[in-house]
Amino acid sequence: MIKKLNLDPISKILDNLEFQNKNIYLGVDFFPLMKLLRPKNMNYFEVTDRILKHFLRRIGKNGNLVIPVFNFDCIPDKKFHILKSPGQSGVLGNILLKKYSSLRTHHPLYSFLCFGNRFEKYKKIKNTNGTDKNSLWKHFIDDEFDLVTLGHHYSRSITHVHYIEDLLNVDYRFNLKFLVKYTNRKNITSRKTFSFLARKRESCDFSGMTRNCDKVFLKNGVSNFYKYKKFISFRVSIKQASNMFYSDVKNNSENLISYIRPNKPNKNLLCSYDGTISGIEKYYVNK
Secondary structure (H helix, E strand, O other): OEOOOOOHHHHHHHHHHHOOOEEEEEHHHHHHHHHHOOOOOHHOOOOOHHHHHHHHHHOOOOOOOOEEOOOOHHHHOOEEOOOOOOOOOOHHHHHHHHHHHHEOOOOOOOEEEEEEHHHHHHHHHOOOOOOOOHHHHHHHHOOOOOEEOOOOHHHOOOOOOOHHHHHHOOOOOEEEEEEEEOOOOOOOOOEEEEEEEEEOOOOOOOOEEEHHHHHHHHHOOOOEEEEEEEEEEEEEEHHHHHHHHHHHHHHOOOOOEEEEOEEEEEOOOOOOOOOOOHHHHHHOOOO
C-alpha cells in the first residue's frame, strides 16, 4: 500500500512563524500533530523519522536540531542508562530515541537528542549539574537557538527558566544532589552524583513564566504565533528571552518569571497543574 505523509503544514507553520534560524530547540505535542498530518499506512516510527528529516532539510548542513528527552524517573529509581532509559518530555523524542540514542547528551535528568554540526561539542559537555553556568542551556543561548513549539504554548517547553534562576541563585530553589547507577554508551555501570535546581518546598510550589511575559514577548517580537486551522505553534528567541528573564529575576520584579508560595495563589503565573497553560492555549486556538 502507498504510504503518504504531507509535511507541507509544518513548512507553512515555520514560514508563518518567520523562522529564519538554523538552530531549533523543538517541542511537539505529538498526537495533535498526527491529527493534523493524517499519515496514511505509516507507523509512528516511520512518521517521526520523516518529521526529523524534514526539519534537518530545513536547517541545512550547518544547522542544529535539539529535542529534549528528559528522564524524571532517574531520581526516584536511582538509575539511568544513556541508551535505554526512555525520554519522558514528549512522545516524539522518546520514539526517536529508539533509533538515535547514540546522539543523546550526558545528564540523566536534562538530556537531549542533538542533530547537526555541533553535536560533538554538546556531547563532550558532561556537567554534573543540569542547570548551572556550564550546562547545555548556556550553549543553546550562546548559539542563538529558537524554541519552536508545535501544538502547544511555549511555556510548557521553556525549561531554561531554571538555568536563569540558578545563575542568580534565587532563594526559593536549591541545587539538589542525587545518586544514580549510571550506564554509559559502552554498557559500563558506575555510581555517579548529579544535581538539578529543585524547589524549596517550604517556600515554592512552582516557578515559571507569567501571563504578562507572554504579552511582553509577543509585543516585542521575542515570540511569534501562528495558527494553522486549530493547531497552534510558537517561535521564541531563546537568547532574547533569556536576557529579559535575567534582568527580571535580578531585579526581583516577578514580571516575567514568578513563583507560587505555599497556600498563596499567583494569578499571573502560567503552570500546568492549575489549568492556566491550558487556558492560554484555548485563548490562542480561538484567537
